[in-house]
Structures are given as structure tokens and as C-alpha cells.
Amino acid sequence: xxxxxxxxxxxxxxxxxxxxxxxxxxxxxxxxxxxxxxxxxxxxxxxxxxxxxxxxxxxxxxxxxxxxxxxxxxxxxxxxxxxxxxxxxxxxxxxxxxxxxxxxxxxxxx
Amino acid sequence: xxxxxxxxxxxxxxxxxxxxxxxxxxxxxxxxxxxxxxxxxxxxxxxxxxxxxxxxxxxxxxxxxxxxxxxxxxxxxxxxxxxxxxxxxxxxxxxxxxxxxxxxxxxxxxxxxxxxx
Numbered sequence: 001x002x003x004x005x006x007x008x009x010x011x012x013x014x015x016x017x018x019x020x021x022x023x024x025x026x027x028x029x030x031x032x033x034x035x036x037x038x039x040x041x042x043x044x045x046x047x048x049x050x051x052x053x054x055x056x057x058x059x060x061x062x063x064x065x066x067x068x069x070x071x072x073x074x075x076x077x078x079x080x081x082x083x084x085x086x087x088x089x090x091x092x093x094x095x096x097x098x099x100x101x102x103x104x105x106x107x108x109x110x
Numbered sequence: 111x112x113x114x115x116x117x118x119x120x121x122x123x124x125x126x127x128x129x130x131x132x133x134x135x136x137x138x139x140x141x142x143x144x145x146x147x148x149x150x151x152x153x154x155x156x157x158x159x160x161x162x163x164x165x166x167x168x169x170x171x172x173x174x175x176x177x178x179x180x181x182x183x184x185x186x187x188x189x190x191x192x193x194x195x196x197x198x199x200x201x202x203x204x205x206x207x208x209x210x211x212x213x214x215x216x217x218x219x220x221x222x223x224x225x226x227x
Contacts, residue, residue: 044201044218046216046217049215096158097158098203100153100154
């Protein structure tokens, strides 16, 4: 059974800082891994999808890496902004299902 | 291209009533997934459907819960005889048909927040 752990559970930083969110998973036999953000009371927005054959994926100020063999992924956010405040969720995929961690709650203060 | 649509966005039911949650996938998407987010917990997979077929229901409670994705119309998640523990946010996601065994990104709807009184 896949289990996903995200560290830290919460993070508060001043605007402009670069930061790293960590995700670890127990079953390395994954197809892919998605990173999402969730705003309070809202749905999930997909940020990045890393195929199992890839090592990293970039979108704007976001960079996600994947080390499948060690069961780790990181999300790097450059030059953080108050609008980045949200909960970030990591979700490795089996054939048909995503398994979610509890997320990292990020607060970026002006 | 409209995103995944869910309705209602908020649903209040009394114990013992039925709850019906609807999900319309993105245009061109034939795969639908339902997830549940209990208060203070992460999202948990419930069921994966393709048109007229349940592919994986390993996360679905054995009793009172059912799901369908008919040939025409939205996917429906049905909860019979709701109890307070069913209060949660229910999210639907969709993805396009797979090709060559590759995995396709799942896109999520805004969720239905069910409150059982």
C-alpha cells in the first residue's frame, strides 16, 4: 500500500524566498507523480506532472524533481510571492489512482 | 474548454437521507475518478470509472456508496442513508483516454462539500 509523507507540514516565509517542499513515498513502482496546489475551500490545481521516466519538470518559477528509486520528490519554488500561499499536495500514481500526502501548508507574507 | 464541473457545490442532508453528487468531465475525457477528503485528512481515492464501466472501486466503502458513469450524462456518486461521518469534500477528476500505456494527467473539479446534520 502506497504511503506518502510531506515535510514540512507547514511553512511560513517572507516574500522573495526560494523554498523546497519535500515528498516521500513508500512504493517506488509508480507511473508518474503530480504536484497540486489547493486553496482553502477550493479544488485542486495541477501544477506539474513528472512522468516516471523523467527526472524533473519545470513550469515558470516551479521546478519538481523525481527520484523514483529512492521514493522522493521535491518541489522548488523560486522567488515566492504572497499568491503562492496555499496547500501543496504531492501525489504519486498507480495505474489508475493517485495517492495523496497530507500536504504542506505554505504561507508567504508580504 | 470548460474544466471539470461538479454540482452541487454544497449539499446539506439529514441523517438517513440520500446524497447524489454529479460530475461532468472535461470535454474529450472518458475517465472519471472520485476522491474524498475528510476533515483534517488527505484525499483518498474512491472509484475509477470509464463510460458504463467501473474499473477500480477498491477505495469505495462496501455499503451505502455507489457510482456510475452512464453513456450519456454526468458521473454520479450516490450515498444512501447518509451518516455524520460522510461529511466531507468529494472531488471528481477526469483524464483523457490513455494511449500507448502512458498515464494521463488528472484534472480536478471544485468539489462538493457534503454536510450531514
